[in-house]
Amino acid sequence: MGQLEKILRKLGSFALLRVRRMGHLFLFLLNSIYLIFIPPFKFKALLRQIIFFGNKSLVVILLTGAFAGMVLAIQLFYTLRKFGSDALLGPAIALTLIRELGPVLSALMVTGRAGSALTAEIGIMRITEQIDALTAMGLNPIRYLITPNIVAAIIVFPILAAIFDLTGIYSGYVIAINLLGMSEGTYFSQMETFVDMEDIMQGFYKSVSFGVIVSWISCYKGYHTVYGAEGVSRSTTEAVVMSSVLILVWDYFLGSMFL
Amino acid sequence: MIEIIDLHKSFNGHEVLKGVNLTIADKEVIAIIGKSGCGKSVLVKHIIGLLRPDSGKILIDSMDITRFSGKELDKIRENLGVLFQGGALFDSLSVFENIAFPLKEKTSMSKKEVHDRVIRSLEDVGLKGIENKYPAELSGGMRKRVALARALITAPNIILFDEPSTGLDPVILHAIHKLIMDTHKKYGFTGIVISHEIPEIFDVADRIAMMHNGIIEEVGTPNEIRNSSNPFVRQFITGSLEGPIDIF
Numbered sequence: 001m002g003q004l005e006k007i008l009r010k011l012g013s014f015a016l017l018r019v020r021r022m023g024h025l026f027l028f029l030l031n032s033i034y035l036i037f038i039p040p041f042k043f044k045a046l047l048r049q050i051i052f053f054g055n056k057s058l059v060v061i062l063l064t065g066a067f068a069g070m071v072l073a074i075q076l077f078y079t080l081r082k083f084g085s086d087a088l089l090g091p092a093i094a095l096t097l098i099r100e101l102g103p104v105l106s107a108l109m110v111t112g113r114a115g116s117a118l119t120a121e122i123g124i125m126r127i128t129e130q131i132d133a134l135t136a137m138g139l140n141p142i143r144y145l146i147t148p149n150i151v152a153a154i155i156v157f158p159i160l161a162a163i164f165d166l167t168g169i170y171s172g173y174v175i176a177i178n179l180l181g182m183s184e185g186t187y188f189s190q191m192e193t194f195v196d197m198e199d200i201m202q203g204f205y206k207s208v209s210f211g212v213i214v215s216w217i218s219c220y221k222g223y224h225t226v227y228g229a230e231g232v233s234r235s236t237t238e239a240v241v242m243s244s245v246l247i248l249v250w251d252y253f254l255g256s257m258f259l
Numbered sequence: 260m261i262e263i264i265d266l267h268k269s270f271n272g273h274e275v276l277k278g279v280n281l282t283i284a285d286k287e288v289i290a291i292i293g294k295s296g297c298g299k300s301v302l303v304k305h306i307i308g309l310l311r312p313d314s315g316k317i318l319i320d321s322m323d324i325t326r327f328s329g330k331e332l333d334k335i336r337e338n339l340g341v342l343f344q345g346g347a348l349f350d351s352l353s354v355f356e357n358i359a360f361p362l363k364e365k366t367s368m369s370k371k372e373v374h375d376r377v378i379r380s381l382e383d384v385g386l387k388g389i390e391n392k393y394p395a396e397l398s399g400g401m402r403k404r405v406a407l408a409r410a411l412i413t414a415p416n417i418i419l420f421d422e423p424s425t426g427l428d429p430v431i432l433h434a435i436h437k438l439i440m441d442t443h444k445k446y447g448f449t450g451i452v453i454s455h456e457i458p459e460i461f462d463v464a465d466r467i468a469m470m471h472n473g474i475i476e477e478v479g480t481p482n483e484i485r486n487s488s489n490p491f492v493r494q495f496i497t498g499s500l501e502g503p504i505d506i507f
Contacts, residue, residue: 124350133347136307137361138333 028146028223029216035140035147042148049152054160056114057106061160062167064109068101069093069168073175089180090187091194093172094165098195098203102165103157104251107210110160111243115218118149119239122222123232131223146219150212157211158204165203202258209254210247217243260285261306261417261449266315268301275301276312277473285416288443288450290460293470294495294504299453300344302470303419306451307341308332319417337365340410340418340448344425346402348394348409354381355390358409365413380408383445384438400431404438411442420452424459432456436463457496461485469495471504 072093080086122145125131134141169191176182221239225231261283268276275298283289291299304310305317308324316323324335341347348357358377362368368376381387384404394402403423410418420439424432436456440463443450454460461467461481468478469492476491477484484492494502 128345128350129343129347130349132304132307132309133341133343133349135309136336136339136341136343137365138336139364 025220028142028220029212031142032146032150032216032219035143036151042144045144045148046151049148050156052118053110053114053152053156056117057110057156057160058163060109060113061106061164064105065102065164065167066171068105068164069097069171069173070175072096072101072168073172073180077176077180086180086182087186088190088194089176089182090169090173091190094169094191094195095199097165097168099199100203100251100255102168103161103203103206103210104247106161106164107157107207107214107247108244110157111214111218111240111247115214115243116236116240118215118218119222119225119236120232122146122219123225123235126223126225127228127231141223146223149219150215153211153215154208155211157207157214161203161207202254205258206251206254209250213246213250214243217246260318260320261451262316262318263302263306264316264318266302266305266317267313268298268305268310269313275473276305276315279315279470279473279475281468281475281478283449283451286447286449287465288439288452288463289466289468290452290454290464291468291470292454292457292460292495293476295455297470298473299470300421303341303421303451303453306419307339308336337413338416340413340415342403342406342410342418342420342423344421346394346406348402348406350394352393353390354386354392354394354397354405357394357405358390358412361409361413376412377408380412381405383411383442384408385434400427400435403427403435407435407438407442411446414446415448417449417451420450420454422453422455424454424456432459436460439463457498458485471495 073089076092076096077086077089080089080092122131125145131141131145134144173187176187177184218239221235221242225235227234261281263279263281263283266276266279267274279298279302281289291302293299301310305312305325306319308327312325315325317325319335322335324332327335348354349360352360355377358380359373362373362376377390378387381390384407386401386404386408389397389401389405394405397405407423423439424435427435436459439450439452442448450464452460452464454463461484464481466478467481467484469476469484469487469489471491477487477489479487484496487493487496490503493499494504500506
């Protein structure tokens with residue numbers, strides 16, 4: 001076999017492996033979404049996962065939302081003043097948070113906080129044969145472990161993004177009034193004029209899709225964990241990195257679509 | 260009856276099962292022994308339907324389950340109980356919820372019926388009064404007994420025990436073996452026990468199958484295995500370092 005043929009064979013099998021893995025990843029999502037509509041529905045598991053996402057992420061969302069708003073206030077005030085538009089600080093912060101930073105940063109925070117915990121939990125269930133035990137009972141593990149997480153994330157992510165936005169807007173307000181000397185009325189008065197329902201919906205769509213991405217990748221990586229504790233650690237790292245990258249890539253595509 | 264016919268399975272080019280043939284009669288307890296990595300757990304996973312063979316058949320009551328998938332396989336699994344090596348209890352559920360889980364999910368029993376059966380099942384395994392504890396609060400032996408209670412709760416026809424006594428002290432090991440014998444006498448299931456416990460397992464099983472290098476090397480009653488002249492069987496049951504079995 002010639003050297004060229006060897007290289008081509010290796011490239012071919014690498015490409016085939018990647019395509020197969022991607023197919024596997026998408027089938028996993030399709031199967032999980034399909035089970036959303038097929039009874040019996042697992043409301044208890046859904047409620048538990050809503051609390052799981054909210055409970056794990058709320059503090060970090062409040063904290064990062066507050067500081068994001070404060071940083072935005074300072075940086076945007078500096079930029080807007082150069083153009084003589086510092087009165088538009090309120091709407092500028094609100095639009096940046098609602099359309100972009102709220103959904104993206106809150107999704108990244110949830111990935112680090114709850115997404116990683118989710119991968120580790122499902123991974124441990126895999127290596128301790130708890131997932132096999134479900135299958136051996138004639139029950140579908142996807143229905144019990146994965147579908148409730150995807151639905152919970154679809155519900156929770158927009159709520160957390162909204163909390164992030166509100167915290168950011170109010171912390172920006174505190175900085176604008178106390179540090180930058182703006183009047184109270186100016187900050188909010190322009191917001192109503194410049195922030196449309198369309199902007200809010202864009203943020204909503206983004207956070208819903210980020211919810212799907214984070215829960216899907218976190219669950220997939222946990223579900224396919226192998227090789228003991230080291231495997232759980234690897235799956236968790238891979239889930240966080242892959243979810244974070246996909247959030248930013250998908251954010252770009254959605255941003256372009258909404259232009 | 261379970262018939263395993265010429266079962267082959269490879270992982271990444273490495274052949275683990277090389278043509279396993281084994282027949283297990285109704286209501287008998289058969290122990291599958293063999294050195295670690297010889298394919299015992301892989302064989303069990305095929306019987307549960309967690310793995311698909313590359314070739315060969317597994318007939319349960321004359322139905323080839325290797326051709327089944329989805330709901331057909333779930334139907335077969337309704338008559339199957341599994342005691343996994345580490346117990347595989349659900350960490351987030353209490354002992355009561357763990358044992359009640361298959362009943363709640365697979366039957367339409369009332370809460371009272373479920374409660375009564377769980378308590379009775381816990382009594383069967385000698386663990387009355389621990390229903391509100393969580394798996395993390397239990398010792399290794401208690402976990403195995405809770406797992407056995409969960410495996411028994413749906414009164415399955417077949418129960419697979421994947422190394423039920425590995426890692427336990429000799430007293431608990433005997434307690435688990437006695438429990439398998441007692442529950443077998445009471446419920447009359449077909450039992451498949453994967454074990455390394457020689458000679459203790461000879462008291463539990465009706466027949467012993469020695470597996471080596473992906474095939475069943477010999478099957479017989481405990482006495483036949485004890486007196487076997489097969490060099491693989493002899494080396495394994497005596498634990499000798501000299502013989503045809505590779506140590507590493």
